[in-house]
Amino acid sequence: MQLFEKNNTLSGRHVKTDQSTWDQVPDDFLLRCPKCQRVIFRDQLDEYMTCPSCDYGSRISAKKRLEWLVDDYEEWDVGISPADPLHFPGYEQTIAKGEKHSGLKESVWTGIADFGGQKAALGIMDPTFIMGSLGQATGEKITRMFERAIAGKLPVVLFTASGGARMQEGIFSLMQMAKVSNAVAQLKKAGLAYIVVLTDPTTGGVTASFASEGDYTFAEPRAMAAFAGRRVIEQTIHEKLAKDAQDAETVMRHGFIDAIVSRQEEKATISWFLKNGGRYESGN
Amino acid sequence: MNQAIETVRAARSSNKITDQEIREYLFPDFFELHGDGAYGDDPAIVGGIATFHGQPVTAIMTSRGKNLEERMKKHFGQPSPSGYRKALRLAKQSAHFGRPVLLFVDTAGAYPGKKAERYGQGQAIARNLLELGQLPTPIITVIYGEGGSGGALALACGDEVFMLKYSMYSVLSPEGFASILWKDAGRSAEAAELLGLTPDKLLEDGVVEGVIPFAQDKQVQCREIDQVLSQEIKKLQALSSEELLARRHERFRKF
């Protein structure tokens, strides 16, 4: 088990990066934008928690996001929480910490929401819950969200934020990638639209599955959107990666993102796409 | 001076309508969608969704750019493979959701660059012919300047093609044609005549469905385009998918 005791494991890093969520910082605190390096006071930030100079959307909990994203919502599957299939030492405490930070029992919030009169199934991954990592229960909540959307003929909007598969759950975590993807395929067969919004950071197994399967893929400014982490790549190729190599803007130039949408525009954009981007029947 | 070479000049003139004007006047709520979903986002093709007479449509257009810097990036409106792949991606998405596809073409042709070859320019055009041609949704193209060869056909292989009065559509530029066949690019006027690239000639030959009258004012020009498109969409949407695809097959089968 020596691998897991080192500080440099993926799971260790996930927990560490947790501290970069700005909304857990006191109001009088000075912050540095990780993207443009500008120093800002915590109380300079408005409800959107975006950097006043570069528009970077900081890591916020799902519940914080709900406050300005939708007009109305109802939560689904509130009680689903992580199992501990590997009996992984210390996992319980990790989960408890995630619960405390996010106010959720798993790393994703799911429900039905109203975007300016347009209804959709909505999922929001929470970077404050074990770095939004993909656990079995995360996958289960997302899958159920897709299944309910199909049954209720609703489009799906999913905000992704994830350090990737949750190492503490081993292979059961990996299986979620295929499980959710199958649910996405069913939604597409039903002709319903799937809108993805990539938020900082969307990586690993989530990038390699349902974050990359949307009909429309938006991203927040400067959000990290990548498969492998910077350090893993640099240690493998023995080269420094360009500073913006994994920024959403770069990824868009490389063909994988439809548009960069700032938080201030998200509600209106999603509402427009729910209205105009879905199945159109001529004559009605 | 013959009429054909004058049409060529007008089709290439810098004061003809631009893709920005088409978006501004025809699709005021146009929302651009980027990327081919595989490796690039060619700025020589701009695509997205807009509402048109109350219904959502996918609009895709070749784009030359406003200033020199933009023009360089867009290779003066000559798409790269990733541009054709973006167009196909958006057209497929459009068909999946039952939206008509409106294409606007003004290109000297597919970009003949090293990278374009490396990433499969020929394959990208071929894919469009193969797959765009089978999408069960109305696909209408407007040629609003140059319609250069396979690079234009890749965006004009749907149900109908209309041409602005001062536009051209040919297998090769008149200069290229003259230099290949006669080793004399100076004989381009003669070549233009022979190529039969004017809208009237192409209409007569059944290559295109109609010619859209010229208007000096860009807004008026867009109204003329609007009228044709809204009428044709209505017509095509009245057909079943089977009828639409059978008609499309026949459209090229006759040649």
Ligand SMILES: [Zn+2]
């Ligand atoms: Zn910043």
